Amino acid sequence: MFSSDKKAKVMFVNPIVGVDEGVLPMGPGILIGGLRQIGHTVKLFDTTKYKIVSGHREGDHGPKEINEKYLNFVPVTEGYKLKPKPMMTEQEVLDQFDYEVNEFKPDVIAITVLCSHNWGMTKLLMNRCTYKGAKVILGGKHIFTMYKEVIKVPWVDAVCIGDGEISLPIFVNRIAEGKDYKTIGNLWTKIDGEITENRLNSLLRLDNTPYPDWTDFDERLFYKPFRGRMYKYGYVEISRGCPFRCPYCHNEKEHDLFAGLGRFMRNKPIKTVCDEIRFMQETYGIEIIKFLDEEFLAKPKKYLTEFAAEYKKLNLPFLIAVRPERMTKKNAKLLADMGCVQASVGVESGNEYIRKEIYKRGMDNEVMIEGFRNFREAGINTTSLNMIGGPYEDAEMIFDTIELNRHLKADDVLCSVFQPYRGTSLRDLCIKEGFMDDKEECEETTLENSVLTMPQITNNEIWGFRRTFALYIRAPKWLYPVIGLYRKWDNTFTRFIFKILSKKYGNRNGVTYVGHGGNGRGWTERLSFSKAEIQEQAQKRKEMFIDYEQSIEFAGGFEDLSQKEFDKVAHKSQTKVDPDKIDIEKLPIFSNNSVSGG
Ligand code: B12
Ligand code: SF4
Numbered sequence: 001m002f003s004s005d006k007k008a009k010v011m012f013v014n015p016i017v018g019v020d021e022g023v024l025p026m027g028p029g030i031l032i033g034g035l036r037q038i039g040h041t042v043k044l045f046d047t048t049k050y051k052i053v054s055g056h057r058e059g060d061h062g063p064k065e066i067n068e069k070y071l072n073f074v075p076v077t078e079g080y081k082l083k084p085k086p087m088m089t090e091q092e093v094l095d096q097f098d099y100e101v102n103e104f105k106p107d108v109i110a111i112t113v114l115c116s117h118n119w120g121m122t123k124l125l126m127n128r129c130t131y132k133g134a135k136v137i138l139g140g141k142h143i144f145t146m147y148k149e150v151i152k153v154p155w156v157d158a159v160c161i162g163d164g165e166i167s168l169p170i171f172v173n174r175i176a177e178g179k180d181y182k183t184i185g186n187l188w189t190k191i192d193g194e195i196t197e198n199r200l201n202s203l204l205r206l207d208n209t210p211y212p213d214w215t216d217f218d219e220r221l222f223y224k225p226f227r228g229r230m231y232k233y234g235y236v237e238i239s240r241g242c243p244f245r246c247p248y249c250h251n252e253k254e255h256d257l258f259a260g261l262g263r264f265m266r267n268k269p270i271k272t273v274c275d276e277i278r279f280m281q282e283t284y285g286i287e288i289i290k291f292l293d294e295e296f297l298a299k300p301k302k303y304l305t306e307f308a309a310e311y312k313k314l315n316l317p318f319l320i321a322v323r324p325e326r327m328t329k330k331n332a333k334l335l336a337d338m339g340c341v342q343a344s345v346g347v348e349s350g351n352e353y354i355r356k357e358i359y360k361r362g363m364d365n366e367v368m369i370e371g372f373r374n375f376r377e378a379g380i381n382t383t384s385l386n387m388i389g390g391p392y393e394d395a396e397m398i399f400d401t402i403e404l405n406r407h408l409k410a411d412d413v414l415c416s417v418f419q420p421y422r423g424t425s426l427r428d429l430c431i432k433e434g435f436m437d438d439k440e441e442c443e444e445t446t447l448e449n450s451v452l453t454m455p456q457i458t459n460n461e462i463w464g465f466r467r468t469f470a471l472y473i474r475a476p477k478w479l480y481p482v483i484g485l486y487r488k489w490d491n492t493f494t495r496f497i498f499k500i501l502s503k504k505y506g507n508r509n510g511v512t513y514v515g516h517g518g519n520g521r522g523w524t525e526r527l528s529f530s531k532a533e534i535q536e537q538a539q540k541r542k543e544m545f546i547d548y549e550q551s552i553e554f555a556g557g558f559e560d561l562s563q564k565e566f567d568k569v570a571h572k573s574q575t576k577v578d579p580d581k582i583d584i585e586k587l588p589i590f591s592n593n594s595v596s597g598g
Pocket of ligand 2: 242243244245246249250251252294295323346
């Protein structure tokens with residue numbers, strides 16, 4: 001017997017807000033796949049299914065406004081024609097949630113909180129929920145940064161710190177069996193008000209994580225445009241973690257949180273990745289891949305070359321994220337040969353003081369310019385990702401970023417507003433400098449307002465740069481004073497000027513470039529997998545991941561070890577303990593010997 005005989009009903013909640021399009025989520029997909037594999041019944045509640053037309057997210061800086069006016073992506077003219085999303089007010093979405101929970105009567109409500117923006121929606125949903133018969137467990141990157149606070153929230157029974165593939169099934173198994181869920185690795189739990197701080201598991205190896213199960217997600221999430229055409233996307237994770245520690249990124253916190261629990265950078269075995277992609281091709285008919293790795297090139301050379309050779313056989317174009325200093329000629333060639341069509345690159349700032357001293361990104365401007373050139377020459381499209389409104393940054397420094405971008409000549413440009421996320425050292429700096437209050441939750445996305453109050457630049461000025469950023473890069477410099485009008489004043493006259501200039505200077509390769517991003521997006525008919533198809537897919541997953549069930553069983557037993565005993569076998573430091581002395585055989589799925597990255 002590998003898993004619990006008694007089964008539970010789980011309501012899985014994906015409370016994403018503030019992005020119009022969304023994507024198929026990997027974490028929830030894997031967790032739903034895993035729970036189904038061991039026989040639990042899962043129902044999904046996904047807020048991205050609706051177009052939320054009112055509520056605290058709506059306003060002049062709402063996603064629609066941003067997409068249609070300020071982003072400069074190519075409008076979609078080819079490919080799938082999609083149907084519009086059902087429109088709902090925020091209140092209607094909350095009511096719908098309450099209705100669905102009461103109808104389903106779950107034993108467990110599992111919520112994923114990817115980032116701070118979704119925490120606000122999570123609270124609204126749970127405060128509206130009148131059904132009290134379920135245990136509530138939360139996980140996701142944002143929870144890692146504030147689990148100590150979240151576990152104290154009255155309706156929360158458990159929070160997951162780190163990978164959920166093992167901890168969630170054990171939690172659900174225990175609920176199904178009516179057993180105590182107090183001690184489970186990676187979880188802080190609460191029973192009758194008493195909080196238990198369990199130890200963290202060694203980091204998960206990616207050898208046998210279940211395939212994501214996206215059968216319940218709205219079909220529209222498969223579709224995303226690329227260079228004017230709508231494609232059916234598959235999302236793939238080859239690695240977890242990032243070797244860098246940028247002080248505005250969650251990875252900084254994770255390095256500290258998971259220190260001593262195994263290698264932070266973990267790569268999936270090449271065969272597993274390729275099998276998973278083939279499964280997606282067969283099951284969902286995907287046409288293009290978006291790799292979710294935070295730094296695609298942060299992998300050992302041997303791994304990358306072997307992966308390239310295997311991946312080529314799949315013949316699928318793909319998109320990645322990379323750091324600028326990794327955009328060498330050699331890497332550009334390797335990626336282009338594999339079928340890479342687009343790379344999103346963290347440029348962040350063109351001002352060397354901000355970039356090197358504040359953002360701790362040591363690369364020179366020249367290296368970035370060369371990197372973008374290498375990719376351009378290899379035929380790979382680039383998107384330059386920029387951040388404005390960081391601590392100490394003033395208007396002149398933002399102009400440096402605009403200037404650098406003029407030299408980078410990226411195909412697309414994205415401008416985000418700096419958000420001091422919990423758990424990052426730049427947040428600590430902002431609090432210390434009095435730029436913000438510690439209570440600030442950063443519920444705005446990076447496409448919305450700055451939450452900082454700084455002496456050298458106002459929030460309005462930052463937003464002014466945000467709306468004109470792409471145009472500054474595309475238009476000739478003699479027009480800067482005219483663009484400056486719209487940067488400083490947002491009124492009917494300046495909007496008119498912006499529109500005219502956008503039309504003129506946004507036009508590249510025959511498509512209007514600036515000011516379109518709404519993309520005419522809509523939805524196709526639902527794929528509607530039949531029951532038989534869903535069962536067949538579940539069976540396939542089950543056959544491929546027998547080890548997964550063994551892992552849960554093993555880890556479930558493991559929970560009963562005392563912290564001291566556990567520490568002896570598992571909780572060891574990469575740095576302090578000689579890895580050769582670790583008996584990893586005892587830890588079938590944990591990662592002390594996984595491949596290291598970049
Ligand atoms: C794909 C992605 C997106 C997608 C959609 C996300 C989705 N629906 O899945 C899109 C493009 C929409 C997106 C948007 C944004 N994103 Co984003 N995104 C990612 C990315 C690259 C991958 C996420 C992923 O799939 N990870 C892999 C899975 C397996 O990990 P996971 O989700 O953490 O899940 C595991 C655990 O957390 C846990 N777990 C998760 N949920 C649950 C639930 C329960 C109950 C339990 C027990 C466990 C559990 O178990 C899972 C398996 O181990 C991450 C970076 C990264 N590599 O994680 C950034 C990341 C999450 N995004 C980030 C940001 C900032 C944004 C935006 C704000 C950017 C913007 N410009 O506005 C928006 C916000 C949108 C919104 N309102 O949510 C930041 C969040 C930082 C923070 N501290 O909050 C990250 C970490 C990137 C970064 N380097 O800074 N994003
Ligand atoms: S390189 Fe990117 S993912 Fe890695 S720590 Fe820096 S910002 Fe985060």
